[in-house]
Amino acid sequence: MSTENLLKYSIVVLLLPILSFVINIFFGKKLKRASGVIGTSILMLSLVISIIIAFTKLSVYSGAKIIQTSAEWVNFGNVPGIGPLSIVVGIGIDNLSAIMLVVVTLISALVHLFSTEYMSGDPKYTRYFAYLGFFTFSMLGIVLTNNFFLMYVFWELVGISSYLLIGFWYEKRSASNAAKKAFLVNRVGDLGFWLGILILFVSYKSFSFDVIFENIKSGNLPFNSGFYLTLAGILVFCGAIGKSAQFPLHVWLPDAMEGPTPVSALIHAATMVAAGVYLVARVFVMFTADALTFIAYIGAITAFVAATIAITQNDIKKVLAYSTVSQLGYMIMALGVGAYTSGFFHLVTHAWFKAALFLGSGSVIHAMHHALHKAGDHHTDPQDIRNMGGLRKTMPITFITFLMCTLAISGVPFTSGFMSKDGILAGTLAFAHLSGHWLIPIIGFTAAGMTAFYMFRLVIITFTGKPKTTFAENTHESKLVMTLPLIVLAILSFWFFYSVNPFDASKGWFANWIKPPQTVVPAQYQWNFLTTKVSEEVASIDQTMEVEATKTVLEEEIHHNHTTAMILSLSVAGLGILLAFVFYFWKKVDVDALTEKIKPIYNFSLNKWYIDELYQSTIVNGTTAFSRLLGWFDNTIIDGAINGVAAISKWFSFFSGKFDNVVIDGIVNLTAYGTGFIGLLFRKAQTGKVQTYLIIVLIGLVLLFYFVS
Amino acid sequence: MTVGLSHYLVISAILFSLGLFAILTRKNAIMVLMGIELVLNSANLNFVAFSRFGRMNLEGHIATIFVIILAAAEAAIALAIILNIYHNYFSVNVDEIDKLKE
Numbered sequence: 001m002s003t004e005n006l007l008k009y010s011i012v013v014l015l016l017p018i019l020s021f022v023i024n025i026f027f028g029k030k031l032k033r034a035s036g037v038i039g040t041s042i043l044m045l046s047l048v049i050s051i052i053i054a055f056t057k058l059s060v061y062s063g064a065k066i067i068q069t070s071a072e073w074v075n076f077g078n079v080p081g082i083g084p085l086s087i088v089v090g091i092g093i094d095n096l097s098a099i100m101l102v103v104v105t106l107i108s109a110l111v112h113l114f115s116t117e118y119m120s121g122d123p124k125y126t127r128y129f130a131y132l133g134f135f136t137f138s139m140l141g142i143v144l145t146n147n148f149f150l151m152y153v154f155w156e157l158v159g160i161s162s163y164l165l166i167g168f169w170y171e172k173r174s175a176s177n178a179a180k181k182a183f184l185v186n187r188v189g190d191l192g193f194w195l196g197i198l199i200l201f202v203s204y205k206s207f208s209f210d211v212i213f214e215n216i217k218s219g220n221l222p223f224n225s226g227f228y229l230t231l232a233g234i235l236v237f238c239g240a241i242g243k244s245a246q247f248p249l250h251v252w253l254p255d256a257m258e259g260p261t262p263v264s265a266l267i268h269a270a271t272m273v274a275a276g277v278y279l280v281a282r283v284f285v286m287f288t289a290d291a292l293t294f295i296a297y298i299g300a301i302t303a304f305v306a307a308t309i310a311i312t313q314n315d316i317k318k319v320l321a322y323s324t325v326s327q328l329g330y331m332i333m334a335l336g337v338g339a340y341t342s343g344f345f346h347l348v349t350h351a352w353f354k355a356a357l358f359l360g361s362g363s364v365i366h367a368m369h370h371a372l373h374k375a376g377d378h379h380t381d382p383q384d385i386r387n388m389g390g391l392r393k394t395m396p397i398t399f400i401t402f403l404m405c406t407l408a409i410s411g412v413p414f415t416s417g418f419m420s421k422d423g424i425l426a427g428t429l430a431f432a433h434l435s436g437h438w439l440i441p442i443i444g445f446t447a448a449g450m451t452a453f454y455m456f457r458l459v460i461i462t463f464t465g466k467p468k469t470t471f472a473e474n475t476h477e478s479k480l481v482m483t484l485p486l487i488v489l490a491i492l493s494f495w496f497f498y499s500v501n502p503f504d505a506s507k508g509w510f511a512n513w514i515k516p517p518q519t520v521v522p523a524q525y526q527w528n529f530l531t532t533k534v535s536e537e538v539a540s541i542d543q544t545m546e547v548e549a550t551k552t553v554l555e556e557e558i559h560h561n562h563t564t565a566m567i568l569s570l571s572v573a574g575l576g577i578l579l580a581f582v583f584y585f586w587k588k589v590d591v592d593a594l595t596e597k598i599k600p601i602y603n604f605s606l607n608k609w610y611i612d613e614l615y616q617s618t619i620v621n622g623t624t625a626f627s628r629l630l631g632w633f634d635n636t637i638i639d640g641a642i643n644g645v646a647a648i649s650k651w652f653s654f655f656s657g658k659f660d661n662v663v664i665d666g667i668v669n670l671t672a673y674g675t676g677f678i679g680l681l682f683r684k685a686q687t688g689k690v691q692t693y694l695i696i697v698l699i700g701l702v703l704l705f706y707f708v709s
Numbered sequence: 710m711t712v713g714l715s716h717y718l719v720i721s722a723i724l725f726s727l728g729l730f731a732i733l734t735r736k737n738a739i740m741v742l743m744g745i746e747l748v749l750n751s752a753n754l755n756f757v758a759f760s761r762f763g764r765m766n767l768e769g770h771i772a773t774i775f776v777i778i779l780a781a782a783e784a785a786i787a788l789a790i791i792l793n794i795y796h797n798y799f800s801v802n803v804d805e806i807d808k809l810k811e
Contacts, residue, residue: 687807688807688808689803689804689807690803690806691732691733691734691741691803691804694732694733695733698729698733
């Protein structure tokens with residue numbers, strides 16, 4: 001396949017989901033049930049093409065850094081004082097986007113498939129599939145673009161489509177509020193993102209990644225200062241804070257659970273939250289040392305805060321939601337410390353097992369819902385794990401896949417999650433060694449232990465033991481269309497898809513595909529361990545094939561720390577799992593008594609660190625108070641001024657009206673009466689009789705003759 | 710006494726006056742139409758007379774034939790119009806047909 005065809009196919013991949021959207025939105029009424037099948041098959045096609053593209057890129061064009069094409073979209077001509085200005089847009093395929101294409105389309109296709117059963121019976125069935133297509137389209141746009149402009153456009157499209165999906169059951173007040181919250185919180189991050197883009201655009205007159213990076217590389221910094229480069233990096237990262245639900249803007253994500261469960265799987269695995277991490281990976285090369293440190297700390301804080309909250313949640317989806325936030329923090333932290341490969345690797349592996357976990361929880365909720373429905377119970381919460389238990393027997397496939405993915409997220413060997421998490425932890429250790437930021441690996445390992453604990457707590461309470469309600473007893477395994485995606489995703493959580501050696505991913509083919517890119521930031525603003533090379537045995541082969549075979553000091557250090565990290569991460573994961581078993585399976589410790597003892601801490605975690613309450617009392621209430629002040633200003637001062645003007649106008653119009661009525665109308669009426677009177681005089685001449693007229697004609701003729709002659 | 714041009718013209722003038730009189734005084738539309746025929750025929754007589762005594766030669770005859778044909782067509786159309794008027798007003802009295810006034 002030529003590079004041209006590769007790009008053409010990727011455009012096809014991009015446009016197929018929007019085709020699904022168009023078909024389902026315009027012909028949904030006629031299609032009814034068929035819309036699910038159509039949406040699924042279109043996404044399947046899209047998936048197949050994506051796999052072909054990824055395969056071609058990774059094998060045939062493995063040397064090429066990026067295959068891209070651009071076109072001028074708007075040309076402003078020669079702007080006075082600025083010079084020629086135009087907006088160039090385009091798409092590009094590199095290893096990162098090729099892999100991401102497969103991730104997005106596969107999960108989207110599986111979610112489509114899953115939804116055909118999960119959403120059956122929903123009155124808005126066709127619209128649901130239309131939205132899913134739209135969402136996938138937006139995410140694919142982010143993946144494929146090669147410039148900030150289109151990135152931002154698709155970024156916002158993801159925002160609006162997530163709004164539509166989270167608020168899909170908008171009849172429920174909580175759902176519509178959650179959708180609004182997600183949209184508004186994201187907007188905060190997006191504002192920063194846009195400001196960051198503008199700093200870069202003002203400096204370089206271009207949105208294109210390549211042009212911006214080339215400029216930075218040549219030492220041309222925004223406003224000639226490293227500070228502005230750091231600022232631009234942090235502002236762009238703000239977009240990721242919003243979309244990837246990083247602390248302090250993570251509050252929207254747990255609420256987004258109000259959407260249908262397959263949507264949660266899509267949002268939390270492959271799209272939207274992945275967009276932020278993908279963005280950071282995409283523009284990784286332009287982050288300065290300060291920006292990277294900021295990113296690493298934000299990621300670490302997020303990972304820790306979310307993990308502490310996840311421990312106490314009782315809603316199956318809430319646990320998974322906070323686990324997503326925590327894992328996203330991990331990825332961001334990994335990118336922040338420079339463990340680029342592991343960060344992106346974790347994005348991919350996390351996408352598989354988190355999608356499976358969400359779909360698995362969907363399967364459980366579906367089964368619980370049906371059992372409750374049969375029993376005519378509408379009060380019991382089908383999502384509360386305290387109502388479940390013993391589902392291992394009634395839902396064996398769901399249980400096994402769920403367990404597999406739990407092992408993966410906890411970082412148990414022979415799973416994908418083990419390799420990626422291990423790489424991240426090794427990265428944080430190496431980073432701490434080289435820079436002295438020891439807090440980051442400490443948080444990293446703590447969060448890893450907590451992850452293992454709360455995930456096993458979830459599995460044990462949900463699937464093992466005795467059923468806690470009769471409904472849990474009466475659940476049944478879901479249909480094949482729902483379990484098949486689970487099986488596929490669970491299988492993808494094994495190690496052998498990424499590397500032969502289950503203990504070291506750095507020699508595997510995935511690490512070979514995703515190499516840390518060469519930073520473009522000038523040396524004085526960058527960590528020296530990211531710029532200096534260890535060995536330089538392989539130089540670039542030719543101009544187009546930029547192979548970066550040299551290792552940075554950081555990579556070397558990661559390599560050294562690998563064993564330490566592995567032992568440490570295994571022990572914390574083991575400890576977490578062991579504690580979960582002690583607490584919930586063998587019940588050696590009375591959990592209730594323990595929570596009573598540490599009530600304040602427990603409540604702090606249960607109430608999500610009171611962050612929502614904090615925002616409510618400060619930002620939300622502050623805004624409402626400020627609006628009330630503005631409202632008062634409007635009502636009294638502005639309206640008062642307007643009313644005053646109105647009163648004067650009214651008074652003036654009264655006199656103006658009198659003048660009109662008496663003087664002007666008098667003249668007009670007089671003219672009319674005069675005309676009428678004259679008309680009355682001449683009306684007599686008009687008899688309507690032809691002969692009268694003829695006589696007048698005759699007399700006229702005779703007179704004419706008389707006078708002429 | 711020889712019959713000359715002036716005799717014809719006098720006859721023609723008498724005929725024209727009679728026709729005009731009929732047009733102006735008759736109340737019946739058909740009578741008015743007949744008056745018109747008289748006026749037309751007085752013109753015919755003039756044409757023929759000038760053709761005989763004047764310098765019009767053949768043109769006068771041709772004009773006369775034209776007028777006769779025109780008169781026939783006019784009579785046909787005018788009678789049709791009168792018939793329609795009768796259908797609408799149940800009268801052919803031109804005095805009563807004074808809708809033009811309104």
